[in-house]
Amino acid sequence: MVVWKDLLVERRSKETLNALFFFGLLLLFVFQFALGPDRDRLAGTLPGLLWLGFILSGLLGLGRTFVVERENDCWEGLLLAPGDKSAIYVGKLAGNLLLMLVIEAILLMLFGFFFNLDLAGALPGLAVVVALGTVALAAVGTLFAAMTAQVRARELLFPVLLLPVEAPVLLATVKATEAVLLGETLGSVAHWLKLLAAADVVYVAVGVLTFDFVLEA
Amino acid sequence: MPDNWSFVAAAYGLAAIVLALYWRFLVRREKELDDAGVVRQELRQASSESEPHAAGRGQLP
Amino acid sequence: MRRLLGGLTLAGLVAGLVMAFGVAPREATQGNVQRIMYLHVPSVWVAYLAFGVVLVASVVYLVRRAEAADRLAHASAEVGVLFTGITIATGSIWGKPTWGTWWTWDARLTTVSILFVMYLGYLLLRGMIEDRERGARFAAVLGIVAAFNIPLVHFSVLWWRTLHQPPSLMKPGSAAMPDVIKYALFVNSAAFTLLYVYFLTRRARVLRLEAEADA
Numbered sequence: 001m002v003v004w005k006d007l008l009v010e011r012r013s014k015e016t017l018n019a020l021f022f023f024g025l026l027l028l029f030v031f032q033f034a035l036g037p038d039r040d041r042l043a044g045t046l047p048g049l050l051w052l053g054f055i056l057s058g059l060l061g062l063g064r065t066f067v068v069e070r071e072n073d074c075w076e077g078l079l080l081a082p083g084d085k086s087a088i089y090v091g092k093l094a095g096n097l098l099l100m101l102v103i104e105a106i107l108l109m110l111f112g113f114f115f116n117l118d119l120a121g122a123l124p125g126l127a128v129v130v131a132l133g134t135v136a137l138a139a140v141g142t143l144f145a146a147m148t149a150q151v152r153a154r155e156l157l158f159p160v161l162l163l164p165v166e167a168p169v170l171l172a173t174v175k176a177t178e179a180v181l182l183g184e185t186l187g188s189v190a191h192w193l194k195l196l197a198a199a200d201v202v203y204v205a206v207g208v209l210t211f212d213f214v215l216e217a
Numbered sequence: 218m219p220d221n222w223s224f225v226a227a228a229y230g231l232a233a234i235v236l237a238l239y240w241r242f243l244v245r246r247e248k249e250l251d252d253a254g255v256v257r258q259e260l261r262q263a264s265s266e267s268e269p270h271a272a273g274r275g276q277l278p
Numbered sequence: 279m280r281r282l283l284g285g286l287t288l289a290g291l292v293a294g295l296v297m298a299f300g301v302a303p304r305e306a307t308q309g310n311v312q313r314i315m316y317l318h319v320p321s322v323w324v325a326y327l328a329f330g331v332v333l334v335a336s337v338v339y340l341v342r343r344a345e346a347a348d349r350l351a352h353a354s355a356e357v358g359v360l361f362t363g364i365t366i367a368t369g370s371i372w373g374k375p376t377w378g379t380w381w382t383w384d385a386r387l388t389t390v391s392i393l394f395v396m397y398l399g400y401l402l403l404r405g406m407i408e409d410r411e412r413g414a415r416f417a418a419v420l421g422i423v424a425a426f427n428i429p430l431v432h433f434s435v436l437w438w439r440t441l442h443q444p445p446s447l448m449k450p451g452s453a454a455m456p457d458v459i460k461y462a463l464f465v466n467s468a469a470f471t472l473l474y475v476y477f478l479t480r481r482a483r484v485l486r487l488e489a490e491a492d493a
């Protein structure tokens with residue numbers, strides 16, 4: 001139910017999606033300017049840039065998970081909600097997943113367009129890697145967003161907490177994306193995928209188990 | 218291979234300084250808090266001793 | 279009690295130094311620079327121990343709401359960050375003459391750096407929440423997430439640095455370690471563990487006194 005609520009809110013005020021789309025576009029420009037016209041150097045850093053784009057967008061998007069509740073005084077509603085608060089977590093997580101996957105799909109298309117990539121063959125592999133990585137990002141991001149929403153310097157604290165935790169995920173996804181873009185099979189990066197899957201399980205489990213403690217009245 | 222004792226000294230020296238500083242921080246903070254605790258105790262005792270006098274003073278106007 | 283611990287710690291540290299400089303031999307390939315390892319390795323061991331304690335204390339706090347557990351977690355995280363910093367610094371100082379560079383993204387330094395930043399964030403979070411109870415709760419959750427992240431960090435970094443890469447950059451001396459070096463490492467690790475416990479108990483006591491002062 002929480003998912004529906006969030007989706008409705010999103011549709012009514014499309015700010016987040018639009019802003020993130022625009023942000024992604026800006027990132028692409030910046031990457032281009034920062035790395036110069038050298039095509040080979042660009043090609044080598046592509047997987048890293050892609051995930052950098054994903055994570056930076058994620059920081060903005062995930063950080064806002066509870067902004068609606070906070071700004072509209074619905075926070076008490078969340079705290080006093082009966083039953084298992086973990087349901088709120090799962091709902092928010094699903095909403096965030098959807099948001100992130102949409103943004104990532106758009107970013108991927110933009111990347112393909114601007115850097116003239118042929119992504120067709122790599123798409124299924126990419127989909128797997130992106131899905132696994134995004135779950136890891138969203139799971140921890142949703143949990144930390146709930147925490148930092150209740151703290152003073154939330155815009156600072158959220159990235160500071162999220163980024164180090166996501167470092168292994170970043171490593172894994174970039175390596176796996178690299179392989180997929182080079183046309184290798186998913187099997188060759190099975191260890192990275194297993195790591196991502198393990199991370200997903202751990203993060204979601206910890207999120208579900210500890211969310212109650214984060215939303216205590 | 219040259220022995221690079223300066224590096225060894227730097228590493229051990231740095232570790233020693235950092236650990237010593239932390240130890241000093243702990244000792245000082247503990248002393249500060251212990252002294253404050255003693256002062257609070259004394260104040261509490263002093264005020265509890267003066268209580269009966271005030272109570273027997275008579276009605277308030 | 280604390281005097282005993284303090285005395286033991288001091289004795290242990292002295293013993294460690296004796297082992298590191300008196301007993302352990304000059305290493306074959308690296309020369310005497312290798313002696314920095316007797317600082318670097320025990321430090322990283324203590325850091326892991328400290329963060330493990332943070333995990334246990336965090337869980338205990340969430341389950342039982344024992345303030346003492348919260349203080350233990352806080353103290354352990356702080357001491358852990360301290361020793362992680364020492365690990366990084368000594369690793370870097372060792373790296374300069376050995377590899378010719380102050381910094382390298384080798385497996386251990388990278389892993390430890392990520393841990394450093396993670397738990398620094400933990401301390402930052404604690405510092406930024408005024409409400410004691412909420413701070414304790416959030417820190418506990420973060421402590422759990424961070425601890426479960428450690429193996430993920432370890433493996434991801436290890437694979438990142440070693441897979442598809444020739445092992446020529448591997449730590450020298452990791453092949454066959456003479457027993458003497460192992461003993462020296464053990465003694466120093468034991469000494470550092472004592473030091474950790476000593477710092478931990480004192481820091482936890484300071485936290486308790488501070489809590490009593492605020493009450």
